[in-house]
Amino acid sequence: MSKYKLFLLRHGEGAWNKENRFCSWVDQKLSEDGVKEAQDCGKLLKEQGYKFDLVFTSILSRSIQTAWLVLEAMGQEWVPVVKSWRLNERHYGALIGLNRAEMALQHGEEKVKLWRRSYDITPPLIDESHPYYLEIYNDRRYTTCDVPKENLPRAESLKEVLDRLLPYWNSTVVPEIQKGKTVLISAHGNSCRALLKHLEGISDEEIAKVTLPTGIPVLLELDGNLKPVKPRQLLGDQAKIQAAIKKVEDQGKAKQAT
Numbered sequence: 379m380s381k382y383k384l385f386l387l388r389h390g391e392g393a394w395n396k397e398n399r400f401c402s403w404v405d406q407k408l409s410e411d412g413v414k415e416a417q418d419c420g421k422l423l424k425e426q427g428y429k430f431d432l433v434f435t436s437i438l439s440r441s442i443q444t445a446w447l448v449l450e451a452m453g454q455e456w457v458p459v460v461k462s463w464r465l466n467e468r469h470y471g472a473l474i475g476l477n478r479a480e481m482a483l484q485h486g487e488e489k490v491k492l493w494r495r496s497y498d499i500t501p502p503l504i505d506e507s508h509p510y511y512l513e514i515y516n517d518r519r520y521t522t523c524d525v526p527k528e529n530l531p532r533a534e535s536l537k538e539v540l541d542r543l544l545p546y547w548n549s550t551v552v553p554e555i556q557k558g559k560t561v562l563i564s565a566h567g568n569s570c571r572a573l574l575k576h577l578e579g580i581s582d583e584e585i586a587k588v589t590l591p592t593g594i595p596v597l598l599e600l601d602g603n604l605k606p607v608k609p610r611q612l613l614g615d616q617a618k619i620q621a622a623i624k625k626v627e628d629q630g631k632a633k634q635a636t
């Protein structure tokens with residue numbers, strides 16, 4: 379029987395989602411469409427009568443902005459929001475800032491798919507010569523983490539995302555859910571995929587087939603041990619959701635950037 383409801387949300391479209399660039403730890407804001415996606419998500423959740431007690435976000439603006447817009451649209455601005463780097467997007471290493479379609483032209487679509495969706499392949503590491511290295515590692519937010527800045531990742535596979543996310547999930551999120559709180563996690567495509575893999579027991583092979591669209595809430599109904607009692611539900615117009623998933627998958631198709 380379903381005891382708890384948990385909502386996972388990939389933020390609304392960000393500026394670099396639109397440009398088809400790996401955004402990862404670069405702190406981009408939502409695009410105009412992304413703002414609307416987050417507001418529409420809040421309206422839908424309100425219409426369906428959901429109420430949140432606690433929201434968790436990453437420390438990247440696009441997930442925080444999405445949480446605010448959702449809560450505003452629901453008239454639940456007062457709900458506490460807790461932030462952690464452990465919910466950040468996967469660190470895409472040296473791929474950060476690069477255009478996926480151009481990478482597919484240079485390296486082949488299969489390679490880009492492996493970088494994006496495989497479970498345990500780590501992309502090439504970012505180093506000091508990378509154009510976004512200083513912007514990321516000189517950012518004050520990374521002095522507030524529970525690990526020293528030097529120990530923060532320089533690139534991550536999905537497995538490594540799960541490794542840094544799970545301690546936070548177990549120590550901080552799970553106890554709140556078990557107190558009976560309805561929790562929204564407003565995060566990123568790959569931090570949500572990592573959590574889904576853990577909660578649903580998805581195999582290393584099958585997780586490669588899971589893609590999340592922006593701004594679509596994923597409802598998980600869990601039993602007392604936080605095991606899903608039914609398949610995840612992506613809320614909203616199902617035809618639009620399928621089209622949005624395909625759009626994200628197609629970002630890795632070879633094409634000259636315009």
Ligand SMILES: O=C(O)[C@@H](COP(=O)(O)O)OP(=O)(O)O
Nearest residue numbers: 399400401402467494566567568
């Ligand atoms: O880092 C990024 O660019 C995307 C994910 O990219 P893909 O894994 O879909 O290539 O993360 P998000 O938009 O969820 O923050």
